[in-house]
Amino acid sequence: MKAVQVVSHEQRKEFLDFPIRIFSDDKNYIRPLDKDIEEVFDKKKNKFFRSGECERFLFLNENNETVGKVAIFINKKYRQEQPTGGIGFFDCINDQRTANFIFDFAKNHLAEKGMEAMDGPINFGERDKFWGLLIEGFSEPLYGMNYHPPYYKNLFENYGFEIYFNQLCFGRKVHDSVAENFMEMHARISKNKNISSKRLKVKDLGKFAKDFTEVYNKAWASHGEGKQLTETQTLKLFNSLKPIINEHISWFIYENEKPIAMWMNIPDLNQWFKHLDGKFGIWQKLKFLLVKKFTKNRKMIGLVFGIVPEWQRKGIDGYMIWEGTKHFRKTTDFEDYEMQWIGDFNPKMMKIAENLETEVTRKLATYRYLFDRTKTFERHRIL
Incomplete structure (x- = not known):
């Protein structure tokens, strides 16, 4: 050999x-x-x-x-x-x-x-x-x-x-019942007139990049191996995602218009790319556009879930989950939800996944x- x-x-x-x-x-x-x-x-x-x-x-x-x-x-x-x-x-x-x-x-x-x-x-x-x-x-x-x-x-x-x-990857069916305590959180937080929810829209990508950066740096960057993001870095990331952003599945929560939580999701590109046999030349790009247009994508991927420290353990997670879920159940074809992997060295993030009433779908x-x-x-x- x-x-x-x-x-x-x-x-x-x-x-x-x-x-x-x-x-x-x-x-x-x-x-x-x-x-x-x-x-x-x-x-x-x-x-x-x-x-x-x-x-x-x-x-x-x-x-x-x-x-x-x-x-x-x-x-x-x-x-x-x-x-x-x-x-x-x-x-x-x-x-x-x-x-x-x-x-x-x-x-x-x-x-x-x-x-x-x-x-x-x-x-x-x-x-x-x-x-x-x-x-x-x-x-x-x-x-x-x-x-x-x-x-x-x-x-x-x-x-x-x-x-x-x-x-560990965690997942659930989009149309499975949502935990009763989440519904209670949503009902309670909804009474607070200072709290509002917004779904990400491409036309306002700059604003949402700024809001994402603020929440991420407060929620994650100060923990463990997290690192600070700049607004420029986030906007570059958002622009790279622009062709596949689904405006119904990423959500931001605000207190008096100040961002306090975000839940970022995208379609699973492999549900389209599996038809391309690894190639992405001119013909494959055309095929991708056709597949994307006429083939329903049934799986969405969770990228990031974050809440600023002062609003953690106060029910914002339940409020945000039900705000998003009740909307994309009606407006999209997604049936499966799976989160990108979480290291077993990060119990805080694993707890969030468990709170979403998920189960382990795969282990690497x-x-x-x-x-x-x-x-x-x-x-x-x-x-």
Whole structure:
């Protein structure tokens, strides 16, 4: 077996196409857009190259056939107790010997660069895409979410990887009954004439970006690993979402016109992208517009839910949930609601998910492997 660094056009194509052979019989697999993966490895588009390095490899057997692939990277901003590198975009045939060869190669590659551990499968980028190994809930993946065969879990754990943290997705049916206490909260808060609700509208994107930034920075940025957002950053994000924003499913709550809570949701793009076979050229873009127009999207994704500290535990969550729910039940075709993953190190956010009367729909895991096998393994600290 040998490792070959991906440098040529043909090798990049093989890196993208190899998973198709792994998932050929899996009806739930949705091929990610090639462009989304390629942008991770584009130094002009991925800002993490400014403070890190990333290489990707194919692994070939004695017949020169691809049997595995992986990306190996170092992100200097990924600060851990010990210098820790990352591996991602791992795919492999169902063979432990092959997986061990790939993991050994990655370990040696990172050790030569001063790393003492490796996490995977993670992304050379933010945690919102391509992060974690799917270990439970093998249903169609959400857009930007990793999807793996069940046997990958054994490949990782048999090698010696341990779970650094679990990533839980929570979901519910849109038309399931809403908790009685939420209805009581809504009835009580509705009597307060200073409180109002508004749904996000594209024509007022600047205003809602400003309001989102204010609520987010008060609700989340001061906790744990949160970071302050600027209004410019938020507006850039909102503008990137503009083509797929549904004006009926994201809600903001105000006290005397001052934003105090927000609930951001978008349609699951994979419900449209699964018809494109990973491509997004001119013809696929036209097809996407047709699919988007004539194919009803039945799943919405929860991005962010936040309440400013002074209004937490006062019933605003119940008020906002019922304000939004009663509206989008009437105005949209959505049947399923699923939240982006929450780390099990974040009990506060998990509690919010539970308060939404959700259940765990899928579980991913971020694994860690310590190169010094005598060192005590520690899980992610609780926030």
